[in-house]
Amino acid sequence: MLVGTATAFAYLLALHRVPELLAAAMLGLSGDPIVLMLMINAALLMLGCIMDMAALILITTPIFLPVATEIGLDPVQFGMVVMMNLGLGLTTPPVGAVLFVGCAIARANRGGDGHDLAVLRGDPPRARAHHLLAAAFAHPAAAPHRLWRVTSHR
Numbered sequence: 001m002l003v004g005t006a007t008a009f010a011y012l013l014a015l016h017r018v019p020e021l022l023a024a025a026m027l028g029l030s031g032d033p034i035v036l037m038l039m040i041n042a043a044l045l046m047l048g049c050i051m052d053m054a055a056l057i058l059i060t061t062p063i064f065l066p067v068a069t070e071i072g073l074d075p076v077q078f079g080m081v082v083m084m085n086l087g088l089g090l091t092t093p094p095v096g097a098v099l100f101v102g103c104a105i106a107r108a109n110r111g112g113d114g115h116d117l118a119v120l121r122g123d124p125p126r127a128r129a130h131h132l133l134a135a136a137f138a139h140p141a142a143a144p145h146r147l148w149r150v151t152s153h154r
Contacts, residue, residue: 006055014062023066033071040064041085048089052097056086 013019030036044064047056061082068078090098 002052003054003058006058010058010062013059019063019066022063023070026067027070033073036067036071037073037081040067041081044082044085045089045092048086049092050089050095053086053090057082 026036026039029039044056044060047060064082065075065078068081069075073081090096091102093099
């Protein structure tokens with residue numbers, strides 16, 4: 001039901017040309033690829049904190065993909081950026097859907113009393129690594145076809 005609603009919403013956005021308007025507005029704000037990728041990363045991370053991953057993929061890809069290809073980012077690389085940011089958003093409060101699983105495994109009570117923070121105590125190294133990978137994949141020089149070419153010659 002969630003994916004169906006997100007698909008209908010994405011269709012409605014496309015019907016009213018919202019992706020083209022947002023892409024033009026973002027490209028009008030800055031022509032610098034790093035600034036644009038920082039804006040896209042921030043938007044995806046914030047949205048990933050409060051919405052489901054599948055719905056966000058369907059809604060945000062038509063909006064941000066034209067901007068990413070305009071600044072020279074490979075679509076596969078952009079897909080990795082989206083997955084990294086939305087995956088990090090799944091583990092970040094206020095919603096943090098993955099925190100529910102972590103609390104169930106740790107037998108912690110996830111409520112408004114801060115017990116879910118006990119689950120996050122061992123999380124900073126993973127979060128730092130996740131941020132580092134998201135930043136690395138967001139840079140246009142780290143295009144996947146370049147990485148695959150380097151690793152395939154070993």
